[in-house]
Amino acid sequence: MLEQFQWFLKKLQKLEQTVLRNHKIRSSPKRYKHLFEIVDRCKARRIMEIGTWKGEHSVKMINTTKKHWLPEEIEYYGFDLFENINEETIIAEVSKKPPSMNEVKQKLEKTGAKIKLYRGNTLHTLPEAVKNLPKMDFIFIDGGHSIETIQNDWEYSKRLIHNQTVVIFDDYWNTENSENSGCNKTIDSIDRNKFSVEILQPMDKFEKGRGVLCINFVKVMERTKTKERL
Ligand SMILES: C[S@@+](CC[C@H](N)C(=O)[O-])C[C@H]1O[C@@H](n2cnc3c(N)ncnc32)[C@H](O)[C@@H]1O
Structure with a gap:
């Protein structure tokens, strides 16, 4: 009886692995839909993205908010290392x-929005930039993934929050490396009396070596400002 059960369990595990492998794991990440839905719902005019990368999601966010604003009224602030990146940093920042x-x-200027990009490590660029930046309506924290960088990016983003600002963190993940990278540590340390913190579904899953990497977005807003939930 026990043997039969173990055999059945093994079969079930194999089946689960096959379904994961063949079915959705390789499909495009689903969590990004939140970016566009929230930018739309909060009628964001000023968008800040830490980790602009190729600017593809930036363009989509800007185009989404054109429903509410003229292109020239929209402001996008993007931070990235751009060509200052090197192999060592790619590894350190995952x-x-x-x-x-x-x-x-x-690419971004073709949207017609006002574009301001900052090149360099956010450990240096953000502390300087926030001195002159306006409050943002939407902030996407998705730059370096080291604990130090994410903590820094949150600390300085906080200074640009107004009473309806939505902050989205990428890379809340399940790996054993969440001690060294990803936003888990920062998210877990946020004071729940001051901020509402919501792990957003769906979770994306990626096959990685021997395991499955699971990633969520996290939505953070100041608590006094969550009466109208966005
Ligand atoms: C995952 S990509 C961003 C993806 C983008 N937000 C999107 O949704 O398409 C991370 C970006 O962060 C940048 N980056 C990594 N570490 C950084 C740091 N310390 N300072 C500034 N940018 C950094 C990288 O150059 C890379 O372009």
Whole structure:
């Protein structure tokens, strides 16, 4: 009886693995839909993205908010290492290689929005930039993935929050590396009396080596400002 049960369990596990492998794991990440839905719902006019990368999601966010604003009224602020990145940083930040800043700028300017890009490590660029930046309506934290960088990016983003600002963190993940990378540590340390913190579904799953990497977006808003939930 026990043997039969173990045999059945093994079969079930194999089946689950096959379904994961063949079915959705390789499909495009579903969590990104939140970016466009929230930018739309909160009628964001000022968008800040930490980790602009190729600017593809940036263009989609800007185009989404054109429902509510004229292109020239929309402001996009993007931070990235761009061509300053090197192999060492890619590894340390568990990052992707971005194109040059000019290439991305040209792409973003085609939207007609006001575009301001900052090239360099956010450990240095953000503390300087926030001195002169306006409050943002929507902030997407998706730059470097080291604990130090994410903590820094949150600390300085907080200074740009107004009473309806929505902050989305990418890379709340399940790996054993969440001690060294990803936003888990920062998210877990956020004071729930001051901020509402919501792990958003759906979770994306990717086959990685021997396991499955699960990633969620996390939505953060100041608590006094969550009466009208966005
Ligand atoms: C995952 S990609 C961003 C993806 C983009 N937000 C999107 O949704 O398409 C991460 C980006 O962060 C940038 N980056 C990594 N570490 C950084 C750091 N310390 N300072 C600034 N940018 C950084 C990388 O160059 C890369 O372009």
